[in-house]
Amino acid sequence: MITLKKTQRFTKEVRSDKESALISCPEYVAQHIAKQASSMGKFTRAIELCSCIGALCIQLGKYMDNVIGIELDEKRIKMATSNSKIYGVSDKVNFIQGDVLDHSLLKKLQADIVFLDPGWSTRKMDRSSHVNSVDDTKPSLRKMFNLTRKYLTTNIVARIPATITSLELENLGYSRIENIHIDGILVFKVAYFLEDLSKSYCVVIKFK
Numbered sequence: 001m002i003t004l005k006k007t008q009r010f011t012k013e014v015r016s017d018k019e020s021a022l023i024s025c026p027e028y029v030a031q032h033i034a035k036q037a038s039s040m041g042k043f044t045r046a047i048e049l050c051s052c053i054g055a056l057c058i059q060l061g062k063y064m065d066n067v068i069g070i071e072l073d074e075k076r077i078k079m080a081t082s083n084s085k086i087y088g089v090s091d092k093v094n095f096i097q098g099d100v101l102d103h104s105l106l107k108k109l110q111a112d113i114v115f116l117d118p119g120w121s122t123r124k125m126d127r128s129s130h131v132n133s134v135d136d137t138k139p140s141l142r143k144m145f146n147l148t149r150k151y152l153t154t155n156i157v158a159r160i161p162a163t164i165t166s167l168e169l170e171n172l173g174y175s176r177i178e179n180i181h182i183d184g185i186l187v188f189k190v191a192y193f194l195e196d197l198s199k200s201y202c203v204v205i206k207f208k
């Protein structure tokens with residue numbers, strides 16, 4: 001385990017490992033996602049599938065009463081639990097160790113909105129290493145999406161690589177697709193699949 005120094009990526013010293021430091025959602029983007037999602041409906045119970053060190057769950061805890069992160073890696077669960085204390089949201093945010101494709105686990109949970117953040121690269125900026133299909137993320141975004149719709153809710157937000165096209169996303173349903181640019185570079189997309197959309201649309205969100 002390492003303690004990341006305060007940077008633009010995280011404004012507090014968070015517990016992490018080297019890989020998580022690269023694959024977790026930067027705090028300012030997680031803050032944006034949490035705010036954007038909470039402005040799109042009355043959501044009080046959120047679940048994140050693939051919660052890693054808790055970067056997104058922590059920001060969701062600022063807007064929602066009850067947040068659960070599910071993560072396979074026990075060490076990351078421990079780091080996420082420490083991080084939620086560091087950010088003062090541990091009363092609202094809890095982490096469960098488990099497989100997000102486990103039907104029996106998902107069946108027991110309840111949520112108004114679910115966030116999906118599967119793995120798609122450990123080589124942060126190298127676009128050629130990013131997967132370009134919703135079936136190839138780890139675990140498969142399509143499987144996570146379908147299980148979420150079956151057991152939890154149709155309000156789904158997914159963080160995905162920029163290499164996945166809007167057309168491919170539309171196979172899952174209509175969504176608001178945010179192209180997230182950091183320092184002028186498109187780094188990933190966030191798709192908000194919400195019940196009342198009658199078509200997909202794209203917007204650009206820029207961070208310095």
Ligand SMILES: C[S@@+](CC[C@H](N)C(=O)[O-])C[C@H]1O[C@@H](n2cnc3c(N)ncnc32)[C@H](O)[C@@H]1O
Nearest residue numbers: 024025050051052054055056071072099100117
């Ligand atoms: C991109 S990271 C998530 C980042 C996280 N949302 C954050 O902002 O800190 C993907 C995570 O999915 C986890 N993971 C991979 N397969 C999984 C599975 N089948 N069930 C649960 N977690 C899984 C990995 O261990 C990794 O921590």
